[in-house]
Amino acid sequence: MEQLAGFLAISFSHKSTQIDIREKIAFSTTQEIKSFLQNLKIENKNIQEVVLLSTCNRVEIYIYTPEFEDTKKFVITKLSKKKSIDFEELQKNADIYTNQEAIHHVFCVASSLDSIVVGETQIAGQLKSAYKFCFDNQLCGKNLTRLIHFAFRCAAAVRNSTQISNNSISVASLAAKEANSLLEKNGIKDKIAVVIGVGEMGSLTSKHLLHYGYRILLLNRNKQKALVLAEELNSEYNDKIEVKNFSELPTLINQYPLLFCATSATQFIILDSMVEDVDFKRFWFDLSVPRNIQNPQIDKIHLFDVDDLQQVADENLESRKKNTIKAYEIVGQHTLDFSKWLQSLGIDPLIKKLRELAKNASLKELERSIKKGFLPKEYEENVAKILHSAFNVFLHQPTINLKKISDKEEADPIIEALKTIFDINDEVVLINRYKCEYDTILH
Incomplete structure (x- = not known):
């Protein structure tokens, strides 16, 4: 008898995979995702449907297949070749989930229980976009559609039945809060921040900094996009954003204590060779994956990446523990209901x-x-x-x-x-x- 197909999830997340590996396997464009997934389906007929989710915290591949073990090895092999990473290294970093475990995992991801910041709301939009892209390109069909649809239904139940997303926070809000705290502790009163990038993360970071009363010097390779964001936010925050030319980056990084970098660049845009030794402390937040700031060799620069914010996130999780327990109960019930x-x-x-x-x-x-x-x-x-x-x-x-047997394994x-x-x-x-x-x- 032909083996039954089921759900397979291959996960490289902040829980199991260090940022140096995650940034290597991150996908920077939708075209890169499309080409990779199309080749997977062409070369392996067991991959009936597939969705790829790539964010700063995770790269995950959801597959509908009748062959879990062979498909897992095939996908990791292809990913290791594409991203030039040793197969064994990649395999030991992968969390593998099958069937009901895979369903539970996807529901947890959609409900933000698997995020660095439990309760953040960005992941739902990121998962929707990943699914929509794969659906539009005939990479997935009815089976992953069912899974993703129920995942959103589960996420909605978690939001509506708990307070886990009340006063919603994100990596961007944590970074802004931590930066503000560091400046206060170090007696730095001039609230000015250099922000590089105007994508979702850069935009959110700017909004949180403005909420704390900062003036922002905004840079982006495409200056017009920076001007559009500045116009949008200045109307609400009394012209506190000033757009700078990207060519001014080497100067600005050496003039101000606070810097945030959140771009989609696939290489360093702030090089160690650009950094000058100045007489004040600097606090830099690299919110990009792959990272955009080369580790500076100066003691007075404190560099944070998305994984460094985990401790702050853990403190947030402790305060939300009751809601988290309730959320996991909801996910468990929805997993059973879906099965x-x-x-x-x-x-x-x-x-x-x-x-x-x-x-x-x-x-x-x-x-x-x-x-x-x-x-x-x-x-x-x-x-x-x-x-x-x-x-x-x-x-x-x-x-x-x-x-009678409809909900039993047999x-x-x-x-x-x-x-x-x-x-x-x-x-x-x-x-x-x-x-x-x-x-x-x-x-």
């Missing part, structure tokens, strides 16, 4: 199809009997009723038994065996059972 729902997708249509086969066989034999003269035509309606009752009685107990092989015996095509059974809610979960 049962998946089973019902096979059970209910299978029962319907079996009844349809029995009905068609009965009516076909009735029609044949009348044509051959075994039965008068005027008896057709009454005999049809008798036959209908007969196959209903015959299928009554099997129907009850099938529904259901899958029984369903597959029945489909094989009665020659029932999977797509015939399932194609109309799930209406993709792609539009409703993204807009």
